[in-house]
Amino acid sequence: MVEPGHKSASKCGWNFTRFSLLTCDLCGRIMCCVPHYPLRIMQQLEDRLAAPKVVVIGAGIVGASLADELTARGWTDVTVLDRGPLFATGGSTSHAPGLVFQTNPSKTMSEFAKYTTEKFAALDHPGGWAFNPVGGLEVATTPERWADLHRKAGWAQSWGIAGELLTPGQCAELHPLLDAGRILGGFHTPTDGLVKAVRAVEAQAQASIARGATFRPHTEVLGIVDDGKRVTGVQTADGVIVADVVVCCAGFWGARLAKQVGLVVPLVPMAHQYATTGRIEPLVGRNSETAEAGLPILRHQDQDLYFREHVDRIGIGYYGHDPMPVDMSTLESDTAGEQMPSMLPFTDDDFAPAWRESLKLLPVLNDSKLEQGFNGIFSFTPDGYSIMGEHRELAGFWVAEAVWVTHSAGVAKATAEWIIDGTPSTDVHECDLYRFEDVARTDEFILTTSSQAFVEVYDIIHPHQFREALRGLRTSPFYPRQQELGAFFYEGGGWERPAWYEANAALAQRLRDKGLPFPERDEWSAKFWSPLSIAEAHWTRGHVAMYDMTPLTRYEVAGRGAAALLQRLTTNNVDKSVGSVTYTMLLDETGGVRSDLTVARLAADRFQVGANGPMDFDWLTRHLPDDGSVTVRDITGATCCVGVWGPAAREVVQPLCHDDLSHQGFKYFRALHTNLGAIPVTMMRVSYVGELGWEIYADAAYGAALWDLLWAAGQEHDVIAAGRVAFNSLRIEKAYRSWGTDMTAEHLPGAAGLDFAVRMDKDDFVGKAALEQAAPPTKVLRSIVFHDPTAVVLGKEPVYLDIGAGGPPACGGERSDRGIGTNGEDCVGYVTSAAYSATVGRCIAYAWLPAATAAGDAVAVDYRGSRYGATVHAEPVVDPEMSRIRR
Numbered sequence: 001m002v003e004p005g006h007k008s009a010s011k012c013g014w015n016f017t018r019f020s021l022l023t024c025d026l027c028g029r030i031m032c033c034v035p036h037y038p039l040r041i042m043q044q045l046e047d048r049l050a051a052p053k054v055v056v057i058g059a060g061i062v063g064a065s066l067a068d069e070l071t072a073r074g075w076t077d078v079t080v081l082d083r084g085p086l087f088a089t090g091g092s093t094s095h096a097p098g099l100v101f102q103t104n105p106s107k108t109m110s111e112f113a114k115y116t117t118e119k120f121a122a123l124d125h126p127g128g129w130a131f132n133p134v135g136g137l138e139v140a141t142t143p144e145r146w147a148d149l150h151r152k153a154g155w156a157q158s159w160g161i162a163g164e165l166l167t168p169g170q171c172a173e174l175h176p177l178l179d180a181g182r183i184l185g186g187f188h189t190p191t192d193g194l195v196k197a198v199r200a201v202e203a204q205a206q207a208s209i210a211r212g213a214t215f216r217p218h219t220e221v222l223g224i225v226d227d228g229k230r231v232t233g234v235q236t237a238d239g240v241i242v243a244d245v246v247v248c249c250a251g252f253w254g255a256r257l258a259k260q261v262g263l264v265v266p267l268v269p270m271a272h273q274y275a276t277t278g279r280i281e282p283l284v285g286r287n288s289e290t291a292e293a294g295l296p297i298l299r300h301q302d303q304d305l306y307f308r309e310h311v312d313r314i315g316i317g318y319y320g321h322d323p324m325p326v327d328m329s330t331l332e333s334d335t336a337g338e339q340m341p342s343m344l345p346f347t348d349d350d351f352a353p354a355w356r357e358s359l360k361l362l363p364v365l366n367d368s369k370l371e372q373g374f375n376g377i378f379s380f381t382p383d384g385y386s387i388m389g390e391h392r393e394l395a396g397f398w399v400a401e402a403v404w405v406t407h408s409a410g411v412a413k414a415t416a417e418w419i420i421d422g423t424p425s426t427d428v429h430e431c432d433l434y435r436f437e438d439v440a441r442t443d444e445f446i447l448t449t450s451s452q453a454f455v456e457v458y459d460i461i462h463p464h465q466f467r468e469a470l471r472g473l474r475t476s477p478f479y480p481r482q483q484e485l486g487a488f489f490y491e492g493g494g495w496e497r498p499a500w501y502e503a504n505a506a507l508a509q510r511l512r513d514k515g516l517p518f519p520e521r522d523e524w525s526a527k528f529w530s531p532l533s534i535a536e537a538h539w540t541r542g543h544v545a546m547y548d549m550t551p552l553t554r555y556e557v558a559g560r561g562a563a564a565l566l567q568r569l570t571t572n573n574v575d576k577s578v579g580s581v582t583y584t585m586l587l588d589e590t591g592g593v594r595s596d597l598t599v600a601r602l603a604a605d606r607f608q609v610g611a612n613g614p615m616d617f618d619w620l621t622r623h624l625p626d627d628g629s630v631t632v633r634d635i636t637g638a639t640c641c642v643g644v645w646g647p648a649a650r651e652v653v654q655p656l657c658h659d660d661l662s663h664q665g666f667k668y669f670r671a672l673h674t675n676l677g678a679i680p681v682t683m684m685r686v687s688y689v690g691e692l693g694w695e696i697y698a699d700a701a702y703g704a705a706l707w708d709l710l711w712a713a714g715q716e717h718d719v720i721a722a723g724r725v726a727f728n729s730l731r732i733e734k735a736y737r738s739w740g741t742d743m744t745a746e747h748l749p750g751a752a753g754l755d756f757a758v759r760m761d762k763d764d765f766v767g768k769a770a771l772e773q774a775a776p777p778t779k780v781l782r783s784i785v786f787h788d789p790t791a792v793v794l795g796k797e798p799v800y801l802d803i804g805a806g807g808p809p810a811c812g813g814e815r816s817d818r819g820i821g822t823n824g825e826d827c828v829g830y831v832t833s834a835a836y837s838a839t840v841g842r843c844i845a846y847a848w849l850p851a852a853t854a855a856g857d858a859v860a861v862d863y864r865g866s867r868y869g870a871t872v873h874a875e876p877v878v879d880p881e882m883s884r885i886r887r
């Protein structure tokens, strides 16, 4: 049925039958109905006709933006409650100086910021601007920062944000208070700027109120009311306010509120210093009271500082002090009755280095002094990203927390879409409430890592950098053996993961002597990397290697409804014979790739699902049927897995096993429960590295014995242990995608090159309808191979179509210093993952590129200011016939 007035409505449906659907197919709005139904039916219909009642907790920038986004989509029964006054409520927003630097390593966060600037620029407030696009300038005073600004300029290009690298002189022209002699250069983003945060709150609040929303000051939410399954309202001193949906936008108070309903929201309220100088002579008369600022907002990240103008004064923010986590219990008593409970007294000593460094960068400050300051509180999270989503066990309870002003409207838009449509239009996996492993939801972990996030907020973070605190929390049973072999461990998901093994140093030397190239790396790309990984990858292709696959998340999905559930949730046919293994995907309702899975049918009603992480558990659990016919269990920690891969894999494993492991006896993509020696194992003939071999699973208790057995058997075949870096390189050679890096919910399977795992001829599955209607993709994921054997990129770099594609590449495969453009116009895509391929002797990467790009096209990639030529390559780059794996 289609609401009258909608263009493609064939007919208005006023002649409803009793069973007519009462929503408009086009806009989703509920329509009216005929009045001749029995009373009971009428009541139900009336209930449905009423727009869902939404209570938003918190009238800060997030709550107000959300009210605006919800009401703009027709959900007008929105009540926003705040414990403070309106619109300077006393939360973080009330005193945020509102600097918006859009460029972020995360594409999602950059998109949120971009939307926020565009939206706020269009807001109408009688007091004046809500967004002042003064531009953003980030300066470098060290070579490391200068190189990093090149990387940042690359992200800006990749994400479509206009930006330009400037000389010191150009920086000083833009910001004349700068001592140009102190800086090496700067990165300028003309569309960055200042948000007048309380104005932006009020303008959005008024827009929502005009559509029917209500804002209630001095109304503290004391508790959440529910019926055991879903939220039904909130408790205030004046009684219960009924609600179908409650969204917690309570800023740093949010974790405490969520805890009341059994939800861990991993954030830490943290104090951060902000101070304002007295009058600065050169600024006097420069900015009107209304404009407030004209110079670009300024970041001096080498000293953890940022600056903005306040008419003729300078505001200085500082992240260089030790983290100051705030104890909410003492805060409540300390700030009871305060207008601004989120403001703590300024601690001068902590600010002393900030002032010293500010004087150096902006010498004009020498004639001034600090006049005011405060330690303001806002939220930090373990990974620095926001937290969004719906409580799994309490339907209708949502959170949108740990959000900067910078990202506020973007987060609000995505949250509104998620609530109303079921799926946000932006991929939000980096912000998902359920992205955290269990270990990451403990108090100690949250405090330690969020404090670290504060320390690192302006640090140069390498893409492969891993956490150093709280190590050794999760180890596989092979860990002691790996230590003996000199493993260098990365951390991921709480697990210790071998990246490479020092024990392979002699092997590497031998291979080097025999002529295997080990190209030198620049200092940046050599970090968190070892040439030993080249030897490990090479040896895997030629001989055999053992890989610890234990940290790969796996679930047991069991019960009489298990097959039906997995058929319904995934794209491929998994309802196959016992022993089958299927590569498949989870899609969302819009057809976006939520995850990719390996599903092994181990019994008629029992599957082992290899997954990507906690969000998959969340998705599966949310879709469990009510009848109890399916259970999902995380078996990752209780089991272990070793991958034995390489041409000699069968010679290592077959002698340990009575079952036939020949190519015909144990086919590709099959699973077998068997024994290796005395150890019960489940073997799966799959290989993410593209070689003959198996993933071998066992109960964790057998792990050490299993490793020893395989290791001993492998000795006569020169088996090695190999790590994640080699593994990553081999999987890229084979065109195996990594979810979250190469593709996300933003992409349809076809665009990501994964149509082979979609069975459109099977019964309905989540996302199928969207795929049926999907237009051809405009961007596709492609493999590119670099020309220069020393070229290495690490991910997220911008990609350009090389002039004269098809002919000799303009960059000639050489490093060039063309720098980075001033806008994103000629940037056609970006790199996702990349690795040096020992097999090809070149770096191979994936990149999102225009759909028209074909194998043989020339492209160029900007890596921290150097441009490398590459060619689009047919996939997979290595062993397209799959002969290595099927033998």
Ligand SMILES: Cc1cc2nc3c(=O)[nH]c(=O)nc-3n(C[C@H](O)[C@H](O)[C@H](O)COP(=O)(O)OP(=O)(O)OC[C@H]3O[C@@H](n4cnc5c(N)ncnc54)[C@H](O)[C@@H]3O)c2cc1C
Pocket: 057, 058, 059, 060, 061, 062, 063, 081, 082, 083, 084, 089, 090, 091, 092, 093, 094, 095, 096, 097, 098, 099, 100, 219, 220, 221, 222, 249, 250, 251, 252, 253, 254, 257, 272, 273, 274, 317, 342, 375, 376, 377, 378, 379, 400, 401, 402, 403, 404, 405, 406, 407
């Ligand atoms: C000094 C400082 C400088 C900053 N500078 C910047 C910057 O330059 N750029 C930037 O992007 N970000 C900046 N931030 C961060 C930014 O201010 C915050 O991240 C953002 O304002 C958070 O918005 P919010 O709506 O989530 O929270 P808040 O603004 O804190 O709003 C939450 C609201 O919830 C209300 N509330 C809480 N509990 C309840 C309850 N139980 N019942 C009813 N109401 C409740 C509170 O009263 C409050 O009004 C800065 C923060 C500080 C402290």
